[in-house]
Amino acid sequence: MTNIVIITSGIIILVFITVIFMLIKTPKKRKDSAIDYTAALNYLLAGDKQKAYDKLKEAVRHDTSNVDAYLKIGDLLRDSGYIERAIKVHKGLTVRNNLSTYERIEILKSLVKDYRIGKRFDKALEICGQLQEITRQEQWVQELKLDVLEERDDWDSAFDARKQLLRQQGINDDPLLALYKVQAGLAYVKEEREHDARIKYREAIKIHNQCAPAYLYLSDSYIREERLSDALDELTKFLEAVPKLAYLAFDRVQNILFEKGDFGEVESIYQKLLQRNPDIAHIRFALADIYERKGELQAAINLCKKELEQNPDSEIAKKYLVKYYARTGQNDDALEIALSLFEDSLQSAELFTCRVCQNTDDQPHWRCPKCQEWNTYVN
Numbered sequence: 001m002t003n004i005v006i007i008t009s010g011i012i013i014l015v016f017i018t019v020i021f022m023l024i025k026t027p028k029k030r031k032d033s034a035i036d037y038t039a040a041l042n043y044l045l046a047g048d049k050q051k052a053y054d055k056l057k058e059a060v061r062h063d064t065s066n067v068d069a070y071l072k073i074g075d076l077l078r079d080s081g082y083i084e085r086a087i088k089v090h091k092g093l094t095v096r097n098n099l100s101t102y103e104r105i106e107i108l109k110s111l112v113k114d115y116r117i118g119k120r121f122d123k124a125l126e127i128c129g130q131l132q133e134i135t136r137q138e139q140w141v142q143e144l145k146l147d148v149l150e151e152r153d154d155w156d157s158a159f160d161a162r163k164q165l166l167r168q169q170g171i172n173d174d175p176l177l178a179l180y181k182v183q184a185g186l187a188y189v190k191e192e193r194e195h196d197a198r199i200k201y202r203e204a205i206k207i208h209n210q211c212a213p214a215y216l217y218l219s220d221s222y223i224r225e226e227r228l229s230d231a232l233d234e235l236t237k238f239l240e241a242v243p244k245l246a247y248l249a250f251d252r253v254q255n256i257l258f259e260k261g262d263f264g265e266v267e268s269i270y271q272k273l274l275q276r277n278p279d280i281a282h283i284r285f286a287l288a289d290i291y292e293r294k295g296e297l298q299a300a301i302n303l304c305k306k307e308l309e310q311n312p313d314s315e316i317a318k319k320y321l322v323k324y325y326a327r328t329g330q331n332d333d334a335l336e337i338a339l340s341l342f343e344d345s346l347q348s349a350e351l352f353t354c355r356v357c358q359n360t361d362d363q364p365h366w367r368c369p370k371c372q373e374w375n376t377y378v379n
Ligand SMILES: [Zn+2]
Pocket: 354, 355, 356, 357, 358, 359, 368, 369, 370, 371, 372, 373, 376
């Protein structure tokens, strides 16, 4: 009987001592861990990644429940190029019980980064799926998923994701959606699938009929297959659909017609284009270039004068005129216009510019009226 009493008392005392020991010991460890963890955060802020890493390691040695410390250890490993180790740390966290929703989301976000850096896009998308579930399709997750799809060169899926996102935001942006189809086309070109690429470019035009790259790349694709007439047809459609960007097609048009031995055609194409769009200066000067090549300098000069009638300050018209007058021996006229150009440039040189916000004024400020910085106008 007494033995049982002694053993029982012994056990009770032992348990008591253990509890006391734990009570004393655990808070101390927790306290050490908290100090290390705080130190680590400060080193992170200061940009000292190695010290931060060491302190985080110390912190989790004393307190394995510090999820954020593990999270940051993984992030630092990723930043240092140890992708697989980062993934291992972050994945290890996901199987823990008792994670708060916030912690779970942060862990999954880090995992997506790991997989993206490691170019394991399928895995990254899988994690995005989990994030979508947890957050019930929050917009930032959809944007994240879109980034991953774009990185993976998966332009058709990215198109769908962007379309859905735009719909939710109540935004109509067909020009943007069309560019996704253009990217899909470019991805096919990389795989030398010209026909599939052209289908994508046509889809882009269907979505937005002023999608400039779609026309230009369509023509480039035909050029690569030596189908010059088809290439020219696309460029002609482009000039009609987006005349204000016509200059993007000029080199292509000229090269194609040169190749076809039909360079004379360029002049009539530009003339018709200018008739339809008399306000677009680029077209006028492209035509002037053609006249110059043919030695028809007076026609080129007339075009520049016409431009100056519409737009008396046109610097580019004056520059062309100086060149043409000098070539026709009209030196006085050339000098007069050159001087007026020179005058303009002197005047604009007199402006004072704030070196912080680029605000300009004809007098210097000692405190900028726009950005409130001191002494930023005069060096
Ligand atoms: Zn300023």
